Amino acid sequence: MSEVPNIHYMSAQFFQLLIKNWLTHIHYSKKYSNQVLIDFERLNWIPEIRPSIDHLEKYTFLPIKPKDIKKRLMSKKSNSSPGPDSITYGILKKFPCCHHFLATLFSKINESCIPPSSWTTCNVIPIYKNGESNDPANCRMIALSSSIGKLYHQILSGNLENYLIKNNIINSDLQKAFIKGNS
Template identity: 30%
Template sequence: MPQIEFDREDVQRALRLLDATKGPGSDSVHLRILKEFAVSISILLDAFLTCLTTGIVPNDLRAATICPIFKMGNREDPVNYQPVSLSSIVCKVTEVLLNRTIMSHLIRAEQIYESQYGFVPKMFCLTNLLAMRESLTRIIDKRDCGHCLSELCQSF
């Protein structure tokens, strides 16, 4: 894998990808503030690069605030709440940058199989279901159900 490097444009792009309506993380920094000052974010860029080169993530960036989100039913029953962790926006931006770099390397190096649909850009669950339906239809059309399982496993 190539050396992971970020520049200002990468950080700005990552900030634009995050949802500004989400609440702040444990560091209480709002994404809207970071987006407003995205042009002068050399401090963030330095922090990302330091974390990458040293392999050390500061405790402040690893901390998260757990918020209970009501699902349905009786509001008095704790079972009806789903825990959601609010992590640092700076940490989220780093994740976006790392994910983009790693995924582009895997795609360029042809390390992702055609049958891989999870977490791959432009590969959706519906596409996977349609591909499986197509494979099943092809097998049934051949009327060769003795080899159904082996053919299906080969195509997925």
């Protein structure tokens, strides 16, 4: 005779999880739903930079090639957590036949300037930091978005960074972080 699961125990676990998620939602809704006004007068320490645009070449969206996809994927962890589409970088690495398709898709998105609406959604997961585990303030939220969307944005960001550096728009005396070769 097989053992019947304890329904009361399962209900209590489900109820605890439901309450915890509800409290987390209320906490973060209150914390991040308030509009914060920025006092731009306090930002006057930032020097005004007006690059000369006479020498600039026009920025064009370069066609994205399968080798660009492969190069970017090589720097990614294969077992990273997937977003709503459940596609990991590992899956994209294992199927190089998809690289040509993705390169075509990304180039078409550059032409139309309209990314897929599915890239605007993400899975938000609370990650426990420390302290009382029932207190939502002791969790930080992690947003897991589409791996394909992140891949596209990283390639686009790399192309834009190359353009800005090539045309001396980025002042390396002011900008040190997030630029290749600077630390």
